[in-house]
Amino acid sequence: MKIQWKKLIVCIALPLAVGALSSLVSGGADAFETLEKPALSPPGWLFPVVWSILYVLMGIASYLVITSEKDVRAAIFFYALQLVFNFLWPVFFFGLELYLFSFVWLAVLWLLILFTAILFYRASPAAGYLIIPYLVWVTFAGYLNLSIYLLNR
Numbered sequence: 001m002k003i004q005w006k007k008l009i010v011c012i013a014l015p016l017a018v019g020a021l022s023s024l025v026s027g028g029a030d031a032f033e034t035l036e037k038p039a040l041s042p043p044g045w046l047f048p049v050v051w052s053i054l055y056v057l058m059g060i061a062s063y064l065v066i067t068s069e070k071d072v073r074a075a076i077f078f079y080a081l082q083l084v085f086n087f088l089w090p091v092f093f094f095g096l097e098l099y100l101f102s103f104v105w106l107a108v109l110w111l112l113i114l115f116t117a118i119l120f121y122r123a124s125p126a127a128g129y130l131i132i133p134y135l136v137w138v139t140f141a142g143y144l145n146l147s148i149y150l151l152n153r
Helices: 005-026 029-033 046-066 073-095 099-123 125-151
Strands: none
Touching: 005 046, 005 073, 046 073, 046 099, 046 125, 073 099, 099 125
């Protein structure tokens, strides 16, 4: 299979742009520094590094799905929907400081990621596997989100 470079670049750029725009819109990172955090909370510099890697993996996975020559409409729908939920979570958490609501939102996002991974796997097993680190990270983010809510109410 020949790599379609323009499609690949667009597929990688889309989630990276969603993440960057969400970060700009959400603000509130300063308030986050003052919160009491759980014991397993990683250093702040790690979050943009991990998210950047995850967005690249998501982009590659979406490229594999789009170029799979299968009917991928459902997979792309859930991918787009989870990107919307991904975009809005930092707005709710950092921007609006709605920690409990953000946790519920994150739980829905987790389900959307799971559906996306399953549908991606059906189109391209490699694409499904590339979504797994994202699902694991959002699981960890759920722990952090709920812990922050409980420690700071």
